Each structure stands twice: as structure tokens, then as C-alpha cells.
Amino acid sequence: MEGYVTAVNVTDLQSAVMRVGSLAVSARLLERGIEPVFQISCRDRNRLALQSDLLSAWAFGVENVLCITGDHPVLGDHTEAKPVYDLDSVQLLKAADMLNQGKDMTGHSLESSPDFFLGAVVTPSADPVEPQIIKMKKKINAGAAFFQTQAVYEPDKFEQFMNKIQSFNVPVIAGIVLLKSAAMARFMNSNVAGINVPQTIIQELEETSKEDRRHKTVEITARIIRDIKPFCQGIHIMPLGWNELVPEIIEQACLN
Amino acid sequence: MHATIQKPVEEILGYFKPGERVFIVGCDNCAAKCHSGGIPETEEMAGRLKSRGVDVIGWCVPQPKGVSLCKLANTARVLQEEYGKETGQADSFLVLACGQGFHTVMDATGGSMVHPGCDTIFGGETVSDTFITEYCSLCGECIVEYTGGLCPVTLCAKSLLNGPCGGAKDGKCEVDKTRDCGWQLIYERLKALGRLEELSAYKEPKNYSRWSRPRSLTIGEGEVTFKSLSGEHTVASHD
Numbered sequence: 001m002e003g004y005v006t007a008v009n010v011t012d013l014q015s016a017v018m019r020v021g022s023l024a025v026s027a028r029l030l031e032r033g034i035e036p037v038f039q040i041s042c043r044d045r046n047r048l049a050l051q052s053d054l055l056s057a058w059a060f061g062v063e064n065v066l067c068i069t070g071d072h073p074v075l076g077d078h079t080e081a082k083p084v085y086d087l088d089s090v091q092l093l094k095a096a097d098m099l100n101q102g103k104d105m106t107g108h109s110l111e112s113s114p115d116f117f118l119g120a121v122v123t124p125s126a127d128p129v130e131p132q133i134i135k136m137k138k139k140i141n142a143g144a145a146f147f148q149t150q151a152v153y154e155p156d157k158f159e160q161f162m163n164k165i166q167s168f169n170v171p172v173i174a175g176i177v178l179l180k181s182a183a184m185a186r187f188m189n190s191n192v193a194g195i196n197v198p199q200t201i202i203q204e205l206e207e208t209s210k211e212d213r214r215h216k217t218v219e220i221t222a223r224i225i226r227d228i229k230p231f232c233q234g235i236h237i238m239p240l241g242w243n244e245l246v247p248e249i250i251e252q253a254c255l256n
Numbered sequence: 257m258h259a260t261i262q263k264p265v266e267e268i269l270g271y272f273k274p275g276e277r278v279f280i281v282g283c284d285n286c287a288a289k290c291h292s293g294g295i296p297e298t299e300e301m302a303g304r305l306k307s308r309g310v311d312v313i314g315w316c317v318p319q320p321k322g323v324s325l326c327k328l329a330n331t332a333r334v335l336q337e338e339y340g341k342e343t344g345q346a347d348s349f350l351v352l353a354c355g356q357g358f359h360t361v362m363d364a365t366g367g368s369m370v371h372p373g374c375d376t377i378f379g380g381e382t383v384s385d386t387f388i389t390e391y392c393s394l395c396g397e398c399i400v401e402y403t404g405g406l407c408p409v410t411l412c413a414k415s416l417l418n419g420p421c422g423g424a425k426d427g428k429c430e431v432d433k434t435r436d437c438g439w440q441l442i443y444e445r446l447k448a449l450g451r452l453e454e455l456s457a458y459k460e461p462k463n464y465s466r467w468s469r470p471r472s473l474t475i476g477e478g479e480v481t482f483k484s485l486s487g488e489h490t491v492a493s494h495d
């Protein structure tokens with residue numbers, strides 16, 4: 001993927017499933033000269049651990065931080081775990097922004113301060129969208145300098161959303177999850193919040209033979225990217241294992 | 257009110273040593289409303305345990321009608337005086353009430369062995385005779401003035417203070433498709449009240465030291481003092 005992507009998102013126990021942490025993976029990516037977007041969620045750590053892990057990330061050279069709430073533990077594989085959520089995502093952004101200004105949450109001065117590029121998430125197709133937009137504004141006030149979105153499949157609706165937040169004047173990186181099959185699209189529609197794959201795309205996938213499916217996935221993804229590109233400042237491709245398709249998608253979407 | 261639910265009788269049976277003489281105590285307030293320790297349930301439990309070979313030497317639900325078991329003076333009087341003969345012979349007590357009532361029986365019986373017959377599950381509103389639900393988490397720092405009267409600490413699965421996460425679908429929470437998103441309820445209520453601007457204000461992180469356990473309240477003359485890990489906090493009831 002070298003030469004194709006600018007940065008790689010490193011998720012923080014996504015879907016609340018236990019695995020290696022995003023801090024270690026971000027640090028290993030940096031060793032290989034790959035720029036990480038270090039995701040840090042509020043689910044598993046209190047304010048002491050969150051601030052400390054942010055400073056640890058900076059010690060490893062991590063600059064991009066995406067502050068997120070995190071999926072609830074009952075959605076994952078350790079369903080009896082205690083959910084932490086000591087801070088919410090807005091408060092985490094504010095804490096990280098204070099670290100940037102050389103202070104921790106209690107106002108104590110740091111010996112040296114980080115200089116994180118802070119990001120946050122927003123769900124453009126939430127219904128109603130107004131609470132999302134109000135919270136987005138709060139995130140900006142708290143220090144968010146860029147946004148990543150939940151997967152976008154409806155360019156028209158995404159354009160409407162971007163028009164609503166035009167005055168915020170903040171870069172938005174639109175998300176897109178590779179659709180591997182019609183069944184996967186249907187599953188996401190009924191189970192994943194903020195995702196709506198239009199029926200026309202599901203039909204396209206349905207009418208594609210198994211051998212042509214990867215080709216179709218590339219075509220659909222590239223088409224959506226071309227359609228939404230004029231309204232946003234970046235694209236976040238979530239390949240879910242089909243990583244080898246990413247360069248072709250980027251070429252077809254004329255992103256390079 | 258403190259909502260409770262009875263433990264399975266098999267679990268309760270496992271508490272008792274052979275030959276242990278047991279006195280059962282219920283509560284005529286919350287546990288009665290929850291049908292976990294009122295007069296009918298306490299009498300029923302006595303029968304269920306007796307039929308399984310437990311030496312139940314008596315039972316009571318302290319009166320007057322509707323009184324809480326957690327009122328120590330009343331519970332001590334009832335157990336020591338009204339039922340003094342039976343309780344004097346008891347090796348242990350089984351309490352069909354909340355954890356506070358449970359401890360009250362320990363205090364009322366001079367530190368006797370007490371067994372919990374219920375799980376204490378939440379503090380709730382008695383919406384009807386058949387439905388009790390939770391609107392408050394007893395956090396020690398009420399913020400519902402700014403959320404249309406609906407508590408996000410309780411109604412949001414993640415207790416978020418600054419608005420919804422992205423996990424709601426069709427107004428339902430990501431943790432349970434049958435449960436309303438707390439922040440959607442707050443948004444709709446604030447909108448209906450014409451107070452949507454409340455949503456825009458940044459909410460500071462909670463002071464969780466006010467939610468430390470155990471906490472206490474001391475009632476003085478014209479003032480009360482709340483004690484938690486955030487310190488002692490005294491409020492006067494007059495100017």
C-alpha cells in the first residue's frame with residue numbers, strides 16, 4: 001500500500017474484542033515509516049490511564065490521535081467487563097488538548113508537552129442528525145482538528161450533511177467499508193448504527209458472480225469515492241482483510 | 257425505592273448448616289412492592305424452606321404497615337421484643353429485603369449471622385404495581401437540570417455526559433435493540449421543552465469521588481452533612 005495511503009488507522013479493541021493494543025501497533029508502524037492514526041477509546045481506561053497512554057504515545061512519536069467513545073463491552077467478547085467511560089469523547093479531546101498546552105486535567109504542568117493532531121468521529125447518516133452535529137461542534141471546541149466518519153454509501157445524503165457543517169471549517173475524512181457481499185451489506189444495514197447501504201448497491205452485489213465479486217467491490221467502492229470526493233478532505237478505506245484491493249480502488253477512484 | 261429480586265431457593269438452601277435454626281425477616285416497604293419480601297413472600301419462603309428440611313423457627317415482616325426494614329429502631333424493637341422468643345433461639349436470619357435492610361437486621365440482632373435472600377438490583381421509580389424502573393444511579397452529583405430531567409448517567413449505557421455516541425439505530429441503543437437511546441430521549445425532551453441550547457454546553461467530567469462507597473449522611477440541627485471521598489459537605493436548611 002506504500003505510495004497509496006497517507007496514514008493507517010489503528011483501532012483500539014474495536015467491537016470491544018480483546019486483542020493487541022493500538023498504542024503498540026502504532027509504535028511498530030512508526031518504526032516502519034508508516035504514519036499511524038492512533039485510536040483511543042473511553043471504554044477501557046479512566047482519566048489517569050487515558051492521559052498517561054496519550055503521553056506514552058507521544059513518547060513513541062505518535063502524532064495523530066482519534067478520540068472515540070468505544071463500542072460497549074456487551075457487544076464484544078468480554079461481555080461481563082466493567083465499562084469505564086470515566087470520560088466521554090468530548091472530555092477526552094479536551095484532556096488531550098490540555099496536554100498539548102502543557103497541562104494535565106488537574107492543571108498540573110507537564111515537563112514537556114506533546115503536540116498531537118487531534119481527531120474525532122461523527123456519524124453523518126444518524127437519524128436524527130442534529131444531536132450529532134451539536135456534539136461535533138463541541139468536539140471542535142474541545143480541540144478536534146479533523147473528523148473521520150462512519151461508512152458512507154449515499155453520496156447525496158453525505159453532501160447534505162457536509163453542507164450543514166460547512167461553517168465548522170474542519171477537515172472531514174469520509175469512511176467507506178469494503179462491501180464483500182450482498183449479505184454483508186444487509187447485515188450492516190440491520191446491525192450497524194449509522195450505516196445504510198442503498199438497495200441498488202445490494203442488488204448490484206447480488207447480481208455479481210462469486211468470481212467477479214472482488215472486482216465488483218473495487219468498482220463500487222471507487223465509484224462512491226469519486227462521488228463523495230468533492231465534498232470531503234480525505235477518504236478512510238476500511239478493507240476488513242481485503243487490503244490487497246486498496247491500491248486498485250485508489251487508482252480507479254483517481255485519488256493518486 | 258430499592259428494587260430487589262429473590263435469589264433462587266437452591267442458592268439459599270446452600271447457606272444453611274445442618275440443624276441451623278433460621279428466622280426469616282421481610283420488609284413491608286420496597287421488598288413488599290417488589291414481591292420479594294412482603295408478608296405473602298416471607299410466609300411462602302418459610303414454607304418452601306421447611307418443606308426442604310430447613311429448621312425455620314419463625315418469620316416476620318416488621319410493622320406498622322408500609323414501614324421500611326432499614327429503619328433500625330423499629331426493626332430492633334420488633335425483632336427483640338415482639339419476636340424476642342423466636343429470635344433468641346435463632347442461629348441465623350434470612351433477610352428478604354435490600355442490602356440496607358439486610359445490614360439493619362445485623363445491627364438489630366447484635367451482629368447475628370444473617371443470610372441474604374435477595375439480590376439488590378437498583379433504586380427505582382414504582383411506575384405501577386407491576387413495573388419498577390431505574391431513573392437515577394445515586395451518583396451524588398445531580399445534573400438533570402441540564403438534560404431535560406432525564407439522567408444520562410442512568411439512561412445512556414455509557415453514561416456519556418456530552419451527547420450521544422454513534423451507536424444508536426432507529427432510536428434504540430447499541431447494547432439492546434429494545435432499549436431507547438438515552439440521549440435521543442434527552443434530545444427529544446429538550447426540544448419539546450424549547451431548551452435545546454442546553455445540549456451545546458460542555459459538561460465537565462463527573463466527580464466520581466462523590467460516588468465513592470460507603471457514603472454517609474449525618475443529620476444535625478438545621479443542617480445535614482454528606483460524607484464521601486470528596487470530603488464532608490454540609491448544607492443548612494435555612495438562610
